[in-house]
Amino acid sequence: MTFDEAHATFIRRHTEKRSGERRGRLERGHQHAEILFLRNVWWPLRGNFKDLHPEYEVLDWRRRPYFADFAWLPGYMKLIFEIKGYATHVRDMDRQKYCNELNRETFLHAMDFHVISFAYDDIEQRPDLCITLLRMVLSKYQPSHHPVSRAQLAEKEVIRLAIEQSRSLRPKDVERHFEIDHKTSVLMLKRMCAKGLLRPSYGGSRERIVRYELAREAIDYF
Structure with a gap:
């Protein structure tokens, strides 16, 4: 129609x-x-x-x-x-x-x-x-039409957290929000970088990632 x-x-x-x-x-x-x-x-x-x-x-x-x-x-x-x-x-x-x-x-x-x-x-x-x-x-009000894994749900929550804070995310922000340890939060953020949902932001020496910026592709992830 x-x-x-x-x-x-x-x-x-x-x-x-x-x-x-x-x-x-x-x-x-x-x-x-x-x-x-x-x-x-x-x-x-x-x-x-x-x-x-x-x-x-x-x-x-x-x-x-x-x-x-x-x-x-x-x-x-x-x-x-x-x-x-x-x-x-x-x-x-x-x-x-x-x-x-x-x-x-x-x-x-x-x-x-x-x-x-x-x-x-x-x-x-x-x-x-x-x-x-x-x-x-x-x-926010409807379930997905496709099966959703716990990892996908967590990634969407990270995106919502970044939007709400209106600034780049630190691993510490994710640790506090999900009540998880530092290693798990870093793995989650790096996995989202690999998917193109986040972009890493390096420190002064550019040897260590200190923050994660929301990528434009993240908005279409919902």
């Missing part, structure tokens, strides 16, 4: 289930930016629209309806995806709208929704970046 066929079925199915303003909002709100996100980012990564809800209604703290661009509801997790254009969400936004948007995101977080925002310019011009970031987000 092509994207256009799957998308038409997806929207028709949700439209048939709705009435009143919820249906009207779907017909009015699901336009170019939202379709571009599905075409350029979601479809290449997922290949289906399972558990995805367009123009998803949530009541805010004032009991007023708010329609998110998309909600992904696979069961126990609740993710909201917003596509934000510069003009609408930055250039033309006044102070009150800005406050309301921040308050809404905080309220959604309190209601156990996780809000993920993508810039329209990235979706249009840099979809590969959006796909990589979305893959990282979704990988």
Whole structure:
């Protein structure tokens, strides 16, 4: 099934289930930016629209309806995806709208929704970046489709640790995080270097590796 066929079925199915303003909002709100996100980012990564809800209604703290661009509801997790254009969400936004948007995101977080925002310019011009970031987000909530060894799980955790620290890793960082000895941490880091996931950083004499930098290929490992 092509994207256009799957998308038409997806929207028709949700439209048939709705009435009143919820249906009207779907017909009015699901336009170019939202379709571009599905075409350029979601479809290449997922290949289906399972558990995805367009123009998803949530009541805010004032009991007023708010329609998110998309909600992904696979069961126990609740993710909201917003596509934000510069003009609408930055250039033309006044102070009150800005406050309301921040308050809404905080309220959604309190209601156990996780809000993920993508810039329209990235979706249009840099979809590969959006796909990589979305893959990282979704990988936290779904098991792999292939058997995963304990070594692979550990390597992904090392990558997450490096991303969180926003700096190069020392063997000591890995030792503390996994509660393992120094030799085991060094072997793990060197194995990841051999796979191209990390790059060694040498000391002044360049005789001894002192740190490990995250390689670009590591992001695609998820």
